[in-house]
Amino acid sequence: MNTKILVTYATMSGxxxxVARAVADKLGQGGATVDLQPIAQVTDISSYxxxxxxxxxxxxxxxxxxxxIVKNQEALKELPVACFTxxxxLTKLPETEVSGVPIFLDPQLAKPPASPDKMNISEKLGTPANCVGSTLEKAPLVRPVNIGFFGxxxxxxxxxLLPKLFVKLIIRGAEGDFRNWDAIHDWVAVIRPQLKKA
Ligand SMILES: Cc1cc2nc3c(=O)[nH]c(=O)nc-3n(C[C@H](O)[C@H](O)[C@H](O)COP(=O)(O)O)c2cc1C
Known part of the structure; x- marks a missing residue:
């Protein structure tokens, strides 16, 4: 039977x-029927x-x-779910999971800390556990098959103005498009077999 997959996303700047479309297209090429939807428009998870x-x-x-994730825990716990950021x-550490959930790091994004024993604030903020750990704690019923971290x-x-100042001063982000399509496609190859309902 054809697997029916929901690919849904939130965004601030678009x-x-x-990334969600690249994931959806790649899953579709593997034979799945895929719906791509903004997270605010998702009404019925149970049909996937x-x-x-x-x-x-x-x-x-x-x-x-x-x-x-928190609101839809009951429905999501019935399905294989994969997540991405x-x-x-992103701070690269030796750990390959967060709270027992396997993680996949975009190799162009993840950078090891300068001094692993003494990480600075920005390195601490950028660890995979800091990025997604609190969400996994708030939604204990949802155990994703994998979480991908992408540029x-x-x-x-x-x-x-305010978000701009925040990113300039606190995140200190350089402008650019850092989406790594090869890494995204590699991740889809990892999650595809796991998205089949057991
Ligand atoms: C207000 C704000 C806060 C952000 N905070 C972080 C952050 O904590 N860590 C990080 O790596 N990137 C951070 N970013 C960068 C965004 O995650 C990145 O630009 C992302 O690709 C934006 O996706 P979007 O275009 O779908 O909104 C932040 C960006 C904004 C505007």
């Missing part, structure tokens, strides 16, 4: 939809065999993503 949920880091995982900084996009022209 670039995460491109699997779900992929993605959102940028906006200090924490995008608020709409956290709300969605988009972001500008995102920073375009100061698309940000209002």
């Amino acid at each position: 670039s995460t939809v491109g 065999d699997a779900a992929v949920l993605g959102a940028p880091m906006i200090l924490r995982w995008h608020r709409d993503m956290v709300t969605f 988009t972001q500008l900084h 995102g996009v920073l375009d100061y022209g698309k940000l209002r």
Whole structure:
């Protein structure tokens, strides 16, 4: 039977939809029927065999993503679920999971800390556990098959004053499109077999 997969995303400036679309297209090429939807428009999860949920880091995982996972725990626990983030900084540590959930790091995004025993604030904020751990804690019924961490996009022209100042001063992000399509496709190859309902 054809697997029916929901790929849904939250976004602030619009670039995460491109990652979600790449995931959806690649899953579709593997024979699945895929619906791509903004997270705010998802009404019925129960009609799907699997779900992929993605959102940028906006200090924490995008608020709409956290709300969605927590609110829909009961429905999501019935499905294989994979999640992804988009972001500008990620600290590479030896751990291959967060709270027992396997993780996949975009190799162009993940950078090891300068001194692993003495990480600076920005390195601590950018660890995989700090990025997604609190969401996994808030939604204990949902155990994703994998969480992918991918480079995102920073375009100061698309940000209002306060977010712009925040990213300039705190995140210290360089402008650019850091989406790594090869890494995204590699991740789809990892999750595809796991999205089949057991
Ligand atoms: C207000 C704000 C906060 C952000 N916080 C983080 C962060 O904590 N860590 C990080 O790596 N990137 C952070 N970013 C960068 C975004 O995650 C990145 O630009 C992402 O690709 C945006 O996706 P979007 O275009 O779908 O909104 C932040 C961006 C904004 C605007």
